[in-house]
Amino acid sequence: MARVVVDVMPKPEILDPQGQAVANALPRLGFDGITSVRQGKHFELEVADDVDDATLAKIAETFLANPVIEDWVVRRVEA
């Protein structure tokens, strides 16, 4: 068993209303000094040892992310 993390983020040129909303709210809540916020998704997968990196990339690309508007990163982490 391995633990795999996939982070999916809106592409830089694509509007990110969610991150925008957080960024706008922070100063109102009294938190200054945060100049930019982007919000994406974070997946944690438990994966059998025979699942290779290519398969993980395929899962991220075809299913977890929408490559038209999102970028993704796959990382294996220590359990």
Added chain:
Amino acid sequence: MARVVVDVMPKPEILDPQGQAVANALPRLGFDGITSVRQGKHFELEVADDVDDATLAKIAETFLANPVIEDWVVRRVEA
């Protein structure tokens, strides 16, 4: 300027319908060997250098996450 990542995940005991849906769909799409999926949020913040860890923790705890249902982790990353 520093880049800070905050990951927010549903608590283990809380239902995670989104992660569940992904986990259920994967075998249908022909991807086997993924035994569990949880889905949360991933934030990337650009932060002024004078924002300290305590402030970041406060932002995560009071705002980015709802501690009733979610856990959170803050990381500073290399830009």
Added chain:
Amino acid sequence: MRVGVITFPGTLDDVDAARAVGYAGGEAVKLWHADHDLKDVDAVIVPGGFSYGDYLRCGAIARFAPVMQEVVDAAKKGMPVLGICNGFQILCEAHLLPGALIRNHKLHFVCRDQWLKVENNATAWTSRYDNGAEILVPLKSGEGGYQADQSTLDELEGEGRVVFRYVGENPNGSRNDIAGITSANGRVVGLMPHPEHAIDALTGPTDDGLGMFLSLVDSVVKA
């Protein structure tokens, strides 16, 4: 009887909540999110919608609005407060009610006419109903699954603080089929379904929801 109805940016059902207050014989008073001012109202409704787009988490940003600080203070002194849908989510985020609401178990937004069972008619908002009565009102939400840890659930159940429960198939994965709950003193009520959309049979499935607004008018007159 003056009932405040809050408008946040992104609030949608304020017009409907105000209309319902009027149908019940109360006077609806507009409250603006950015004001520290409750305009001497006798009760407050936090209506449905998508405050601030609900982008981070439903209710997470609205909770910090200036008007909400006033609502929290007033609620602590016993003012009746009703949170409907997004309003319920905001009241949970503001810790006026325990627990939280998460994404519907089937992940889709659900709009349907929903049967509810009234389980507690001792609140400021439900005295017009009989306990055990079943009412039909619209439910329309994407994040209506009520969640709380086991001890909170035990406490709510033990103290009879579940006010409404879904009848029939659970529409959103809510724990214990919970549709609405109340504070320990029965003054603050939050629910996911929309009583303000069921005040006449022309525009709603029934007029079953009107009872909540009539109850409020009764309770304030009594107090």
Added chain:
Amino acid sequence: MTVDTVKNAESTPDQEQPYKELGLKDDEYARIKDILGRRPTDAELAMYSVMWSEHCSYKSSKVHLKYFSDTTTDEMREKMLAGIGENAGVVDIGDGWAITFKAESHNHPSYVEPYQGAATGVGGIVRDILAMGARPLAVMDPLRFGPADAPDTRRVLPGIVAGVGGYGNCLGLPNIGGEVVFDATYAGNPLVNALCVGAMRVEDLHLAHASGTGNKVILFGARTGLDGIGGVSVLASETFDDSAGKRKKLPSVQVGDPFTEKVLIECCLELFAERIVVGIQDLGGAGLACATSELASAGDGGMHVYLDRVPLRATGMTPAEILSSESQERMCAVVRPEDLDAFMAVCAKWDVIATEIGEVTEGDRLVITWHDEVVLDVPPRTVAHEGPVYNRPIERPADQDALQADTPDGLPKPAREELLDLVKTMAASPNLASKRWVTQQYDRYVRGGTVLSQPADSGMIRIDETTNRGVALSTDCNGRYAKLDPYAGAQLALAEAYRNVSTTGATPVAVTNCLNFGSPEDPAVMWQFEQAVKGLADGCVELGIPVTGGNVSFYNQTGATAILPTPVVGVLGVIDDVRRRIPTGIGAEAGETLLLLGETHAEFGGSEWAHVVHGHLGGLPPKVDLQREKLLGEVLVAGSRDGMLSAAHDLSDGGLAQALVETCLIGEVGARVFLEADLFTELFSESTGRVLVAVPRTEELRFTDMCTARGLPWRKVGVVDPESDALEVQELGSLPLAELREAWEGTLPALFD
């Protein structure tokens, strides 16, 4: 970054420009040079290329659309306050109210990115309505998909539905109707049409023009980013030198932010109420290029825009990119200088970014500067209103005769004992099955004015809470009929939408359309288009109601295969008191008789039966009789006014069988039905001009006497039976409602859950 200025263009007349990549033809490029007397700058090229695109200039359809105006009589125009040529049509409905409504397509973006494509489609049409000065009140979404069980439909449909819902729900606009139709020709090219309806007081109508020298031009709403730039990014790679980094060709996908739009709506309505807007224009396709040139073109002066003032979301954007960005949730207003502070205060209240980007000038040029250098200097009419016009070749398809000759007459008919099962099979077929899986993702209650929404023949909203005046809307189109005969097909769409509106008790008053067709470069497609426009316009004349606006979407095809011609027609009706609406479900009154109004003939060309059972498309569609539709409408409205009708449902796809199934299931009561000789024809023919009505027994004689007196054929076909939980067809047997419900409601969840 080097910016191409007018000065630069003058001194480098022979510089190569990527006009072909931007979709301009040689002669179009030559004409631009001719207009300007020099080569265009990058910014000018960007503006002309987007504004002269098919989508913005209507270059292939213009000569045909003119037929709508040409055939509209003064009498038809009587209630019309604004028509073709404005952002949306406007109709006077009485009590001082004006209604504006329009449909638009967002087909191609929704195939690439279903959720965002559909979402921004809704966002765009809502801004069109807002730009008329109206409060948007409701939306509808006529949709077309490939086969229900095709794998790609599983990707496309849930995304589109979630996008329509996600945006509309968040805006607080009830969804009061739409269509979901499946056909193989839409497989690589789904249709997402979105309609919005809004209301205003008659005196508050705002028209888009920039008048009054010295008035300010304000851009407000979202920041401008790189989204939706598409083809124009080739200009960036031309002008970006290597050190700045070549910009890759950008995806032309736009991401919507419904929250920003909701706030923008409230902000605009407050601005209108304070009467501080001289002119207003939404930013949709072609962004600022479109808004500035249209405002200037429609006004009485010129305009100067300081492009460097536009608030940006991305760094390093070129003037060409800023002009053609399709970032969503933006509006452009023209404001008197003395109202500027008040304008900005309202925007600040709603946290809406507002920037003065220019002013109305004397003269007749649109001039755009970038840090004091002129990057664009054009006569705005040549951009917005005097684009290219094509008389595309038109040719009736060679196989049209063969298609029409291939009638359904020879198809094997079911045996008598198979008929009941067929009722169920048809009810479960994707086009006839309940669309609840879709509609339950849409909020239909918000605003508290929805009197009818799905499932109903038309959506209906209350406009005035004091007088109870309201409007009803229906959109329809059967693409198979239109394929068999596009002229008749367009009229059939009109007839159906008209009938749907009257069936709920409202009087039809105006028409909008969304004409979805294949490539205009295909003469056969142009023939379909021409026929459909003629059919629709002629039909409107016969019914006496005007086309007030619409939208054309071409190039809907996969490879060489065009979609079924799909002229979606929307009809708006008025009802003076929404409390007398006629619902679809039977069983509201104790004893009801079921009457079938109209006549049934054996008409199966293009029918749902031929499609479902035989996969057959051929012959001629059912006959259209618009005089009959008119009479039917008058009878239904009279019946509603005098309280003689307790329910009504129009007959269309699937015929009487489907109408019976739906009235029983929606009303949750059974019925006993007795039919005449040819049971198959009685049940499944799609003859037009028919409505099934439920009449309380006490009103039966009065109602049938009225029908007879007016010459409307009617026939008693059954009774409602509140005690029964089945649909019983005499001589055939009985279908338990539970079984029917499972068939009717089970199909879409099984496919898409």
